[in-house]
Amino acid sequence: MRMYDLIEKKKQGKELTKEEIDYIISEYSLNEIPDYQMSAFLMAVYFKGMTMDETVNLTMAMANSGDTLDLSAIDGIKVDKHSTGGVGDKTSLIVAPMLASLGVPIAKMSGRGLGHTGGTIDKLESFRGFKTSLSEEAFIKQVNDIKLALVGQTANLAPADKKIYALRDVTATVNQKSLIASSIMSKKIAAGADSIILDVKCGSGAFMENLKDAEELARIMVSIGEMVGRQTVAIISDMNEPLGHYVGNALEVYEAIEVLSGRGEERLKELCITIASYMLIGGKKAESFEDAREKMERVIREGKALDKLAEFVNAQGGDMNQVYHPDQLPKAMYRKELLAPNEGYLTACKTSEVGMASLILGGGRETKESEIDLSVGIRMDKKLGDHVDKGEVMGVIFANDADLFKPAYDRLINAYTISEKLQEPEALIKKVITRKDVMV
Numbered sequence: 390m391r392m393y394d395l396i397e398k399k400k401q402g403k404e405l406t407k408e409e410i411d412y413i414i415s416e417y418s419l420n421e422i423p424d425y426q427m428s429a430f431l432m433a434v435y436f437k438g439m440t441m442d443e444t445v446n447l448t449m450a451m452a453n454s455g456d457t458l459d460l461s462a463i464d465g466i467k468v469d470k471h472s473t474g475g476v477g478d479k480t481s482l483i484v485a486p487m488l489a490s491l492g493v494p495i496a497k498m499s500g501r502g503l504g505h506t507g508g509t510i511d512k513l514e515s516f517r518g519f520k521t522s523l524s525e526e527a528f529i530k531q532v533n534d535i536k537l538a539l540v541g542q543t544a545n546l547a548p549a550d551k552k553i554y555a556l557r558d559v560t561a562t563v564n565q566k567s568l569i570a571s572s573i574m575s576k577k578i579a580a581g582a583d584s585i586i587l588d589v590k591c592g593s594g595a596f597m598e599n600l601k602d603a604e605e606l607a608r609i610m611v612s613i614g615e616m617v618g619r620q621t622v623a624i625i626s627d628m629n630e631p632l633g634h635y636v637g638n639a640l641e642v643y644e645a646i647e648v649l650s651g652r653g654e655e656r657l658k659e660l661c662i663t664i665a666s667y668m669l670i671g672g673k674k675a676e677s678f679e680d681a682r683e684k685m686e687r688v689i690r691e692g693k694a695l696d697k698l699a700e701f702v703n704a705q706g707g708d709m710n711q712v713y714h715p716d717q718l719p720k721a722m723y724r725k726e727l728l729a730p731n732e733g734y735l736t737a738c739k740t741s742e743v744g745m746a747s748l749i750l751g752g753g754r755e756t757k758e759s760e761i762d763l764s765v766g767i768r769m770d771k772k773l774g775d776h777v778d779k780g781e782v783m784g785v786i787f788a789n790d791a792d793l794f795k796p797a798y799d800r801l802i803n804a805y806t807i808s809e810k811l812q813e814p815e816a817l818i819k820k821v822i823t824r825k826d827v828m829v
C-alpha cells in the first residue's frame with residue numbers, strides 16, 4: 390500500500406477499506422507517513438467526507454492505537470459522559486457525584502482546558518492536594534469502593550488521535566464532522582465505558598453553531614457508539630451563552646457545589662439533571678426519564694450528591710472541607726464590576742469571547758504548556774433575555790493582575806449585544822438522539 394494512492398483515492402471521493410484506514414493510522418503513528426502526506430489526506434477528507442463505515446474504522450483504529458482500559462473488574466454498568474466543549478461547562482463536576490450517590494459506577498477520564506474552553510481536571514485541582522492521576526489498580530479500586538474516580542487522560546489513550554488532532558489544529562481540518570466524531574469516540578471507546586452520554590453543544594461557543602450541524606455530528610457519534618456495541622445517547626444543548634453564572638476554574642467548582650447544594654442557576658441545573666437522568670437510564674438504575682429525574686432531584690435535596698463529591702475529593706487526596714466551605718477555594722485578589730454600556734435586553738452573546746476573556750485573565754491556556762491561574766474568572770449576573778439599565782452591574786471580573794482588567798473588560802462588553810427588543814433565549818435542550826434515530 391502507498392499513502393500517495395490512498396490520498397488520491399480519497400481525493401476522488403472513493404471509500405477506503407478497513408485495511409487502508411488501519412494502514413494510515415498505524416504507519417502515521419510509527420512516523421512512517423510524514424505530516425505533509427497526512428495533511429493532504431486530512432484535507433481530502435475535509436472536502437470529500439467519509440462514509441459511516443470509514444468513520445467507524447477510523448475511530449476503532451485510533452481507539453486501538455494505544456492503551457484501552459479494561460473496566461471489567463468494576464461491578465455494574467459503567468457509564469461515561471462527554472461534552473463537545475463549551476464555556477462555563479461544569480456539568481461533569483455535578484453529574485458524576487449525583488450518579489455515584491445512586492450506585493452507578495463512574496470511572497472517568499477527563500481533559501484539561503485549551504483555548505476558550507475549560508477542562509474538568511484543571512477545575513478539580515482547585516481542591517488543595519487533589520491528585521489527578523491514579524494507578525489503574527487504584528483507579529478501579531476507588532470506583533468499586535466509592536463508585537467514583539476521575540483522573541486526567543493518560544498519555545497513551547488513543548495516541549494516534551492526539552497526533553492527528555495536533556496536525557488538524559494547524560492545517561485547518563478540525564471542523565469536519567467525521568473527524569470530530571471519530572476523535573471524540575476513539576477516546577471514549579478506549580476509556581472502556583459500556584454506555585456513553587454525549588452533550589453536543591450548539592451555538593456561538595461551540596464547534597457546531599447551528600442545530601443542523603450539531604444534529605449531524607450527534608447522529609454520527611451515536612452511530613459509531615452503537616455500531617461498536619456501546620449504548621450511546623446524544624443530547625444537543627444550547628451554547629449561545631456560558632453555562633451558569635461562572636466561568637473560571639475555582640469559580641466553576643463553587644457553582645457546581647451550589648447546584649449540588651440545591652441552589653444554582655436554573656438552566657445549568659436542568660442540563661445536569663437531564664444528562665444525569667440519561668446516564669442513570671444507561672446504567673439501568675431507572676425505569677423511565679421521569680423516574681430518573683425524581684431520583685436526581687432527591688439526591689440533591691437529601692445532600693447525598695454533595696456528600697459524594699466530598700468523599701471523592703477526599704479519596705483523591707483533596708481537602709474535602711472545601712466542599713462544605715467553598716469560601717476556602719482559591720480566590721482572586723481583585724474584582725471589577727462589568728457595567729452595562731446602555732439600556733436594553735441582552736439578546737446575543739459571542740460565547741467563545743467570554744471564554745477568551747477568562748483566558749486573558751489567566752484562567753485558560755493559550756498553548757498546552759501554559760500555566761493557569763485557578764482563582765480568576767468571570768461571574769455573569771445577567772443572562773440572555775435579562776433587561777439592564779445603563780450603568781447597571783452585569784457581572785464581575787476576578788483577577789490577580791489589575792492590568793488585565795481592561796482587555797478582559799473590553800472583550801466581555803463586546804461579546805454581548807444589548808437590544809431594545811426582548812428576544813427569548815433559545816431552548817436549552819434542543820434534541821436528544823438515541824439509537825432509534827440512527828440506522829445501525
Ligand code: URA
Nearest residue numbers: 554568569570572573
Ligand atoms: N474534541 C476532540 O476530542 N476532538 C475533536 O476533533 C474535536 C473536539
